[in-house]
Amino acid sequence: MSNPFHSAYLRGSFGSFAADMRKMINAPEMSDVKFIVGEEQKVVYAHRCILAYRCEAFRTMFAQRVLSRDAKEAEVPFVLSDVQPDVFLAVVEFLYTNCVMLSRDIALDVLTSAVEYGLDELQRMCVDYINSTLTVESACEALQAAVTYRQTNMKDKCLAFIEGHTKSIVKTRGFHELSDLALLAILQSDMLTIDEPDLINFVREWAHVNSMDKIAEVWKFHALKKPSGIAAHLPRRRKGTRLREHHKYLNFYHK
Template sequence: MPESLFYPASYIVMAEAEPDLSTFENKTGLAEDMKFLASMPELCDVTFLVGDTREPVCAVKAVLAARSRVFHKMLYQPTGQQHQTLIIEEFEPDVFRQLIEYIHTGCVTLQPRTLLGVMNAADYYGLDELRRACAGFVQCCINVDTVCALLASAERYIQYKCTKSLVQKVLEFVDEHGNEVLNLGSFTLLPQHVVRLILARDELQADEFTKFQAALMWGKKYCDNNPNPNLKEVIGNFLEYIQFHKIPANVLMREVHPLGLVPYHIIMNALAYQTQQVSTPENCLPIE
């Protein structure tokens, strides 16, 4: 039976013309070698001092310039120096190191802690394929375990356009899983203004006592990490976002009032409102 019934004509021509050729690829080996190259300063010709700590990250100029027009413009200026040293303040060392690893090897392991930084660095240096990969990964990696890490890293890169669009998606996830997120230990690692932003959201699906406990947990962690703090003053920054009248009276008196952190008049107003609601449901909410 004719071979043309089984194989495309193009394949037959190639096989007849070059029967002894075979393509061998070792992309993984190449990536590993290039990754190892960046760990050997003597083989690199540019050193970046990255972040506030000025951590050194070494690279090969030719590789960076070939992969990124931004790096090409940055690195190939008439300096007359064999080995360049440049300061990078825009990104954290871990983020920049991952970016350089990707440029050298074509591979990088994306992780929630550095994801937003890598995405913005990719955008900044014109690596569109990496930026798209990061944006796609964010969509599928937002969960209870990663949400606080994503929000914490967003604080560092909030001035970049990529961050702003994704923070809203993360906050929407927080809204839908409010009670779970507020009970996370990692919630205490968020900046104060992010905690206030979350507690103030009307869309947040969390009960008021859970919100109070989250504020208390955050305040205790803050006091542990800072000298001479006043827990009552720290908690005071969050009280306006908690509707104490929605916390059951027995919980207010047993769990909240004994702590001495919530002003007495707020507790009394909340109790008075609950009493009024029982007798006259149409009464208005008192000002706390």
């Protein structure tokens, strides 16, 4: 016979809980830790217990102060000069409410902080937002972040967007600021919608502001790329590349 007085786990309104927790963000009342954030040296108030139990990085940060056994040092604000105040507040908002307000201006920087603080769920939220708001101007910067932080899904989304807007994207500042690994990710694609000579010129422009060490290597991979499957021994032109007479002179077996 079942017990009519069994236990039950009931959940209240998450919306009202998050709204109440949001009131505590950067509130001086009853806060017990301060941060000096960014070049603006903005003061941000917080609560140690929330940050520590939500984020191992903050727990370690606070523990180091405790180990110092210096009461005066314990009251000294933490200085975070390399992060923008809006970015840090977005991280704090996530830690307090499990929600975050993102914009194109801060999303990549919030992703960076999420990686640094080991906040996997915040990383996922940032990636979802960035994937859904890609533009010609932001695509290369987003790709660079995806390569740097090994975000495979975000990398694939960025490459698909770049493939569809190649002619415009190669003219952007973000393209010229790509690392060699991020450029390689683009050149490995055979779906770029730009003609070969034009792409060569833009890669040369990239080389003027970047190291030349790997440009020959990545371009050789691009030019000699072969398809998989039955016709693996044959070359395959990328989408958008016109057939040219000089293609027949490529040495497909050059290493």
